[in-house]
Amino acid sequence: MSDDHLIEHRVNQEELLRGRFLHAFRDTVRLPNQNLATREYVVHPGAVMVIPMLDTPDGLRLVMERQFRYPVGLVMTEFPAGKLDPGEDPWLCAQRELLEETGYTARQWARAGVLHPVIAYSTEVIEIWFAKDLSLGERQLDTDEFLDVFTASPAELMAACQQGLLTDAKTLTGLLWLQNVQSGQWPLHWQTLCTPTP
Incomplete structure (x- = not known):
């Protein structure tokens, strides 16, 4: 057609x-x-978003961020994300952003898909990546970057969505992917990271 x-x-x-x-x-x-x-x-140069899955004795926790977003004048809850540098491979960008913003590195990675967050007025495309088998190190924030890192269960995040406390479009899409991955409806193809994280 x-x-x-x-x-x-x-x-x-x-x-x-x-x-x-x-x-x-x-x-x-x-x-x-x-x-x-x-x-x-x-x-827009394009971006990546990472859904970091942290296994704990109490079950799955997700590594999240809170940061002030000037255009909307609000502190927003989000999955780690960042824009691509010119010519940068999205998987390498995902590794870099996860380390810089949260201090975590991951041994297992899976590319889920893409999302177009603002199709009415931007060319932006965000690649969605899942990360697991996490290890915590030192964050490497830019000098002008300010954000808090915390963990939350999927249930806590879904409750925040229902209550209107979590409204970031890419994070809502990430939670949709997570729900379907956990239910077995949307399988992921995991890759082991064999090279050092940047």
Whole structure:
């Protein structure tokens, strides 16, 4: 089945902003009915999110973060995540971000899939990675990075979602993946890390 009746075609592009992190454009597009419209959007370098699974005597705990997110003016609960450096392999990025932000390294990794968090106005794609067989070391935060690390059970996080206390889109998607992995509906293909973590 063809999607031609839905596709928009760019006829002009105007650069609005070239920042250190984001690149914004306003495009003129031709709609399927041949009318013209404008689309403003941000080009994003891509990112990874890690779902770190910590086995404890009390059962599965997940390594989480709390940090202030300036655009929404709130301290948010999130899975560890970070943007890709130019040309960086997403798996290496996942290892780097987990270590830098939480101090954990993982021997077992599984790529779950991707999510598009803000399709209306950004090109951002986030790769979802699961990590287990964790070891705790020293965090390597940037000098201008401030966040708390804690652990929570899946049940605690699901309760926070239900109560509206956990609203980060990528973390909600990660919990959906976790639910389906735990139920056996969405199997993962685990890889053992054989090289040193960056």
